[in-house]
Amino acid sequence: MSQALIELSDLGFAWPGQAELLDIPAFTLQRGESLFLKGPSGSGKTTLLGLLGGVQKPQRGQIQVLGQNLSQFSAGARDRFRVDHTGYIFQQFNLLPFLSVRENVQLPCHFSRLRAQRARQRHGSVDQATAILLAHLGLDQPDLLERRADALSIGQQQRVAAARALIGQPELVIADEPTSALDADARAAFLQLLFAECREAGSSLLFVSHDQSLAPRFDRSLSLAELNRATQLAEI
């Protein structure tokens, strides 16, 4: 089995009626690898993440995730594939404010039987997995589980979001500027925990940010601008 988790080849994408936004000849993410992808806003990184999640379909080229060609799947199958194998952490306001912390963490298990099953296999039950993940991420106050998500600080919320991305050990965790709302200390601590948990779950981490200072902590660092021929052309 190939060690590549994600393989893009000759990918081209444009929003309807617009010039081509992404033109990526080749891109690979290895299993278990942590990759820093630098991209300023407007560089097409959100679109790229959408493509990797199978929300959008490229006009040309191939996206292989876990050896499967996403373009061949139906929209529903792509949705299922995404939740089975990918956890997401966004910039901020990741959580549904009206659900408890526990319910937020367990959301993927309601939509993916595979993730729920893996969580049970590893920790005995989904509730157990939730508590353990949160404890690993430094959220081990007993009353916190049932608190409403919006009662937490931003830093705590991001860690809950990380727990949600990690529950059921997806092969890939995609983090889109998850630290931009945190101060420097919290940022470092958050990254530390995220790395540790990804390693523990065996997940690859694709971390997108414009903050170059974080790059040295990753296995590998790339700039979307280098990757993407379309922006290079636009810049010229």
Place this chain on the structure above:
Amino acid sequence: MYLLRLALASLGNRRFTALLTVFAIALSVCLLLAVERVRTEARASFANTISGTDLIVGARSGSINLLLYSVFRIGNATNNIRWDSFERFAEHRQVKWAIPISLGDSHRGYRVMGTSTAYFEHYRYARSQPLQLRVGRTFTDDPFEVVLGAEVAQALGYGLGEQIVLAHGVAPISLLKHDDKPFSVVGILARTGTPVDRTLHISLAGMEALHIDWQNGMPARGAAQVSAEQARAMDLQPKQITAFLLGLNSKIATFSLQREINEYRGEPLLAILPGVALQELWSLMGTAEKALFVVSLFVVLTGLIGMLTAILTSLNERRREMAILRSVGARPWHIAGLLVVEAFALALAGVLLGLLLLYLGIAGAQSYVQAHYGLYLPLSAPSGYEWRLLGAILAAALLMGCVPAWRAYRQSLADGLSIRL
């Protein structure tokens, strides 16, 4: 199941708008059901006004007019009929009983009806229920005795032995009073929920005595006045009455007797079948009643459109919620389903609250409505028809829920996982 939990939690997060929406739907549902109940009861109590009477006979005019003044105490007779006409048909071999009715006077807005004791014996309402005395007795030989309907006694606070003065004519405020000949209350009827409750009953002799010294519609003056004592000694046989009710030995004879009365050569008479006339009258009022129903249907529609507006308005602020759900694996149809469930939950809560309001309202207003409008609103479970109405409201809500669902479906396809807020 999990969608339901999510939808309820999300609604709970917007509980103020959600409550307002539910309340608007509840009020409209309550209104619709209340109108429906009043409508049904009004129709029933209307049909219950008179029963057991086979023919109503009066001077020739319209059948509805005759029904209105003889049974509902509304409007006036165009003409009186002669006593000998009444006698002739009262003694007809097909006739089992006859009740003479003489109208024209009033007491503080309530109609006074001159009649005979046959009225208390033979008049029937609802399902052949006879009139019953709550207290006292019916009038006897003394002409100046009055038997009150239940509402008259209650509204005016009269008890047995009360001396009351009748007024000439039927206007609420009458300048001509029969104050020289007061009547004493000898009986009060039990409540019937019909116009009987709003009537004062006196004997025909009493009616005659009141007007014995009147000339050309004016009371006599000076020496021409006849006192109550003098009147008692006089011949009080009435010469004319307003109408009469007939009960026949056999229903089969109804039509032939009706024809006979209508072709009577002594004077122009009109005989009507109360059931047919009631039907005609109801078909007149039916339009108003239908209009009321349609209006309340539109109120329900307004309530549902309010819900639709509230959900549609919330969609934009909830893009983030949708995107998060998408990122944790919700498919676009999950998002659509969430909104349909939400619409249905709002409507269901509205319907339930509406029912609660209805029953609270009925419980609170029951006695008042009965006392003032003669309508008995039962605290009964919703009828099959009402259940169907409620079902239709919920179905409409589901259908309306498809509009935001479709929009959210499109929106979540376009937005994907990106949050553009």
